[in-house]
Amino acid sequence: MGNATVRRRHSAFAAGLATLAMTLSLAAVPASAAPPTVDYVALGDSYTAGIGAGPYDDTETCIQTSGGYVDIVAKTGRVNLLVNAACGGAELTGGPTSVATQLSAPETLAALADADLVSITAGANDLGFAQIIGICATMSPTDCGHAVSAATSEANLSALTLALAETYKAIQATAPDATIVVLGYPLLFDTIDPPVTLPIGLTSQELINVGTVAINGAIEEAVNSANDSYGTNAVYVGVTGRFAGHEVNSGDSWIFFAVHIDATGVPQLDPRSFHPNKAGHRAYASALLAAVKPGQLVR
Secondary structure, three states: OOHHHHHHHHHHHHHHHHHHHHHHHHHOOOHHHOOOOEEEEEEEOHHHHOOOOOOOOOOOOOOOOOOOHHHHHHOOOOEEEEEEOOOOOOOOOOOOOOHHHHHHOHHHHHHHHHOOEEEEEOOOHHHOHHHHHHHHHHOOHHHHHHHHHHHOOHHHHHHHHHHHHHHHHHHHHHOOOOEEEEEOOOOOOOOOOOOOOOOOOHHHHHHHHHHHHHHHHHHHHHHHHHHHHHOOOEEEEOOHHHHOOOOOOOOOOOEOOOEEEOOOOOEEEOOOOOOEOHHHHHHHHHHHHHHOOHHHHOO
16 A cells, blocks of 8 residues: 555545534534524504504403514514513503503513613604594594694694603613614505595595604604614614505505494494504514614624
């Protein structure tokens, strides 16, 4: 046997040992070495509570629906949902369902201390937006215009901006390591050439959209103010672009709308109306995940 043959066999044996060592090394890596998930807490109003995604049950003080954007995000495997404290009808302060009450709950406080990600929708209820839609649906465009103008006056929008900024500050104080994703609201109506006729006049639809734009503006301003004044780590995520072409009166609506006739023969609006449907909540989930990369949030 020549020296060259010995050297070749020695090299092959050494390479085999190296391969075996690498294989054993990889096999020894524990399962816990997989990329960690992001601890997630959700707060806010009916949009975060999932209203519109499934059956509506108003027997609880805090109304939630399964299948909303929070649940969709949680099922991606990229986040670990600690708690969804959001409630339908929640305002920022006051009452058993408010964001302030959500924040003060022991379970939420404990979850926020560990949170890497917090999401919130809030603000529309503080301006009485549901009541405005009711006025616009049942009264004249003039009445609708007065209601929208009163709710979105400079004084009211300034107060809302301040209250929202203070809310983001309070969230960050209890979740010091978290990124706060603040989601806006979609425009409800296609006012250009809608294929679906609704029991709300086109002028009133336009006015409601104007009100939505004003609310979203206050929310975005509040995020910027909180970041600048309080050092919060908040991100505003608008959704109007994603919902364009999918308004409630479009041919492919991502917004729930239904009317039923009650026992007395009077039409009643389904309480899930004007909230994202299942497709709409998927759009919200996509907007959240596109705005923040969960893998980059892990401490």
